[in-house]
Amino acid sequence: MSTDTATLPVGRYAYDEVDRTFLSQRVAQFREQVGRRVAGDLTEDEFKPLRLMNGLYLQLHAYMLRVAVPYGMMGSDQMRELAHIARTYDRDYGHFTTRQNIQFNWIRLEDTPDILERLAGVNMHAIQTSGNCIRNVTCDEFAGAAADELLDPRIHAEILRQWSTLHPEFSFLPRKFKIAISGSPNDRVAARFHDIGLVAHPGPDGRAVFTVFVGGGLGRTPIIGVQLRDNLPEEDLLAYLEAVVRVYNAYGRRDNMYKARIKILVQALGVEQFREKVDAEFAQMNRADYRLEPAIVEGIRARFGIPDLDAPADAAQKLEAARKADARFDRWVRTNTHAHRHEGFISAVVSIKPDGGIPGDVTADQMDLIADLADEFSFGEIRVTHMQNVVLGHVRKDRLRDLWLRLDGAGLGTPNIGLVGDIIACPGLDYCALANARSIPIAQKLSARFASPELQENIGTLRINISGCINACGHHHAGHIGILGVDKRGEEFFQLTLGGSAENDVAIGQIIGPALPEDETVDAIARLIDTYLVLRHEGEAFIDTYRRLGAASFKDAVYAPA
Amino acid sequence: MPLLENGRVTEDRWAQAIAGEALPDGAVIVPLERLEEGLARPKAAPLGVAIGPDVDVAVLRPALPRLALVAVNFPSFRDGRAFTQARALREHLSFTGEIRATGTPLPDQYEFLLRCGVTTVQTDRAEDVAVWQQAHDIISIAYQPSVLHERPQGLGLRRFLGK
Numbered sequence: 001m002s003t004d005t006a007t008l009p010v011g012r013y014a015y016d017e018v019d020r021t022f023l024s025q026r027v028a029q030f031r032e033q034v035g036r037r038v039a040g041d042l043t044e045d046e047f048k049p050l051r052l053m054n055g056l057y058l059q060l061h062a063y064m065l066r067v068a069v070p071y072g073m074m075g076s077d078q079m080r081e082l083a084h085i086a087r088t089y090d091r092d093y094g095h096f097t098t099r100q101n102i103q104f105n106w107i108r109l110e111d112t113p114d115i116l117e118r119l120a121g122v123n124m125h126a127i128q129t130s131g132n133c134i135r136n137v138t139c140d141e142f143a144g145a146a147a148d149e150l151l152d153p154r155i156h157a158e159i160l161r162q163w164s165t166l167h168p169e170f171s172f173l174p175r176k177f178k179i180a181i182s183g184s185p186n187d188r189v190a191a192r193f194h195d196i197g198l199v200a201h202p203g204p205d206g207r208a209v210f211t212v213f214v215g216g217g218l219g220r221t222p223i224i225g226v227q228l229r230d231n232l233p234e235e236d237l238l239a240y241l242e243a244v245v246r247v248y249n250a251y252g253r254r255d256n257m258y259k260a261r262i263k264i265l266v267q268a269l270g271v272e273q274f275r276e277k278v279d280a281e282f283a284q285m286n287r288a289d290y291r292l293e294p295a296i297v298e299g300i301r302a303r304f305g306i307p308d309l310d311a312p313a314d315a316a317q318k319l320e321a322a323r324k325a326d327a328r329f330d331r332w333v334r335t336n337t338h339a340h341r342h343e344g345f346i347s348a349v350v351s352i353k354p355d356g357g358i359p360g361d362v363t364a365d366q367m368d369l370i371a372d373l374a375d376e377f378s379f380g381e382i383r384v385t386h387m388q389n390v391v392l393g394h395v396r397k398d399r400l401r402d403l404w405l406r407l408d409g410a411g412l413g414t415p416n417i418g419l420v421g422d423i424i425a426c427p428g429l430d431y432c433a434l435a436n437a438r439s440i441p442i443a444q445k446l447s448a449r450f451a452s453p454e455l456q457e458n459i460g461t462l463r464i465n466i467s468g469c470i471n472a473c474g475h476h477h478a479g480h481i482g483i484l485g486v487d488k489r490g491e492e493f494f495q496l497t498l499g500g501s502a503e504n505d506v507a508i509g510q511i512i513g514p515a516l517p518e519d520e521t522v523d524a525i526a527r528l529i530d531t532y533l534v535l536r537h538e539g540e541a542f543i544d545t546y547r548r549l550g551a552a553s554f555k556d557a558v559y560a561p562a
Numbered sequence: 563m564p565l566l567e568n569g570r571v572t573e574d575r576w577a578q579a580i581a582g583e584a585l586p587d588g589a590v591i592v593p594l595e596r597l598e599e600g601l602a603r604p605k606a607a608p609l610g611v612a613i614g615p616d617v618d619v620a621v622l623r624p625a626l627p628r629l630a631l632v633a634v635n636f637p638s639f640r641d642g643r644a645f646t647q648a649r650a651l652r653e654h655l656s657f658t659g660e661i662r663a664t665g666t667p668l669p670d671q672y673e674f675l676l677r678c679g680v681t682t683v684q685t686d687r688a689e690d691v692a693v694w695q696q697a698h699d700i701i702s703i704a705y706q707p708s709v710l711h712e713r714p715q716g717l718g719l720r721r722f723l724g725k
Contacts, residue, residue: 016717018703018715018716018717018720019720021702021703022701022702022703022705025700025701025702025703026701028700029670029697029700029701032696032700033670036693046639046668049639049640049668050668050670132640132642159718159719162705162706162718162719162720163705163706163719164706165705165706166673166674166701166704166705167706168645168649168673168674168675168676168677168678168704168706168708169642169645169646169649169674169678170642170645171642171671171674172639172640172641172642172645172671172674173642238706238707246646246649246650249642249643249645249646250618250643250646250647254640254641254643284653284654285653285654286653289653289707289711290707296718296719299717299718300717300718303717303718
């Protein structure tokens with residue numbers, strides 16, 4: 001068993017021989033399953049749940065392989081392997097997803113065992129990135145770095161990853177199950193739009209205490225999660241989650257896949273009755289069997305590499321001087337960085353949303369560059385965000401300009417984080433068998449229309465989310481402006497929703513009116529934004545102006561062009 | 563497929579109750595609706611009950627001391643309710659008899675079945691026994707507690723499955 005702590009990867013759990021043995025057994029198992037499918041011993045219907053357990057979807061044109069990036073954390077070595085896979089088995093690119101994973105869109109079934117074996121070589125896999133099981137646990141992209149964080153949630157995210165991996169009872173749930181975890185009072189994980197959202201803070205004894213939200217979600221029926229507990233002690237974390245998921249497994253609907261998520265069960269029972277069932281299960285359990293002892297938590301914590309945060313005393317001053325000397329750099333720092341808990345460091349967001357580009361798409365060369373920059377500037381650590389961007393978490397302030405110059409030179413310096421151009425979009429009808437409309441071209445047109453950094457910064461914080469169908473993979477309900485693709489007699493139309501948010505001010509966007517034809521949608525959004533610019537008070541963000549004035553003030557702009 | 567236990571073929575000593583016919587004298591599995599009838603037989607005759615996936619296993623509590631077998635059902639391999647039933651029988655009702663999985667579970671679910679407390683598998687599927695045996699042997703590590711109480715090994719939540 002490896003105990004070489006000097007080489008532990010920063011920010012994520014270090015595999016040892018046991019974990020590697022498990023992965024190689026899994027790869028062998030899947031190779032055997034693919035063999036049975038190719039030989040015709042398994043029908044597609046029988047093979048489907050097996051390939052889905054390994055992240056393999058059959059899309060519109062090809063197989064798609066979704067690779068897990070547990071809690072969004074990966075290392076430069078892993079990113080280079082992903083680049084290799086993109087070059088060798090795909091068309092030179094991959095796509096970061098809103099679950100902080102990466103997916104490859106042009107995969108051959110026969111290649112998948114080899115790809116999984118290569119991934120296992122860098123301690124990666126595609127387990128439970130699809131199927132009706134507990135999916136990749138997502139986490140705050142600034143975890144362990146953010147100045148506002150109370151507790152690093154990645155240790156518990158890793159515990160939940162392990163606990164949910166091939167869980168014997170919960171691998172054939174009524175429907176998929178998504179868990180997010182945060183350790184910050186500022187919600188960056190959409191905790192109340194998850195099947196289970198966990199918000200951690202330290203208790204009086206220093207051990208983690210969790211607030212538990214349940215039954216949130218987007219999709220066809222957007223619902224804000226309800227709080228089940230605000231005082232769950234760390235030692236009961238696994239027992240309590242077992243109880244919640246058991247109640248769901250036993251009582252969740254299986255007759256209609258569109259009514260099968262836990263949110264529907266919570267609504268049907270009512271939160272009080274749901275809580276009673278969970279409490280009854282929890283009370284019956286032999287809690288000693290499930291107790292998450294501090295020793296287990298600390299054992300897993302000890303497998304995480306810790307960055308050596310050592311910066312010169314004048315690092316912050318140097319950054320200030322560099323910002324004063326270069327307005328473009330200064331703008332990027334304003335939009336694309338996040339305050340670090342250490343005064344000499346800062347977190348940098350690499351926008352994967354270039355002007356007119358496809359949100360989240362990253363080429364093999366860009367992956368290699370990000371890996372190199374992570375090695376040079378951020379301890380080899382890379383974070384994928386649920387906004388489909390990349391974060392380098394621990395950058396020394398006096399080196400930030402060097403990083404930016406390298407990014408900017410490679411077209412990865414777009415200063416649009418949190419602005420109009422930072423659009424979430426699902427793959428849409430360009431790839432997806434479920435979609436009604438193409439999300440990507442709308443995202444590209446909007447991003448090109450608002451490419452001016454000055455204009456974007458003037459407009460300010462604005463979240464535009466685009467889904468190509470009502471399954472809402474582009475989180476349109478949670479967008480300040482949501483765009484939903486619908487099919488009207490074979491034509492692509494887009495319905496606008498306003499006022500959604502996945503953050504502390506969580507809300508579900510409301511439909512403003514009839515859907516618009518594709519060629520009018522971008523103009524309508526431009527008028528909507530112009531209207532906001534006229535109506536806003538000094539310093540007021542779009543979402544706040546909308547909440548102050550309501551939909552009526554914006555409706556004319558959308559439907560009655562001047 | 564023949565009855566499987568621990569990845570190996572085993573003899574099935576249980577008869578199934580036949581609708582419209584009286585229960586036989588020996589070991590018999592009755593549907594839940596005929597449980598009272600089964601319990602009315604002589605106490606020495608081994609009795610099992612077959613339940614559907616929508617049954618709350620707590621209803622078996624009074625009868626359980628008299629039951630040597632509970633058959634849980636997978637109407638489809640996608641329907642995982644029987645995993646929770648089996649686990650609850652072991653964990654909450656301390657049932658120590660045979661739990662038999664019926665219906666159409668997949669061999670690839672074998673480890674899950676065992677770790678939820680299932681002991682024997684009688685599937686309607688036509689697979690080769692060898693596929694089930696292979697599925698039984700392929701994975702040796704798990705990451706969470708189960709009713710089999712595998713001992714944690716070293717770090718964190720991990721345990722070896724003792725194969």
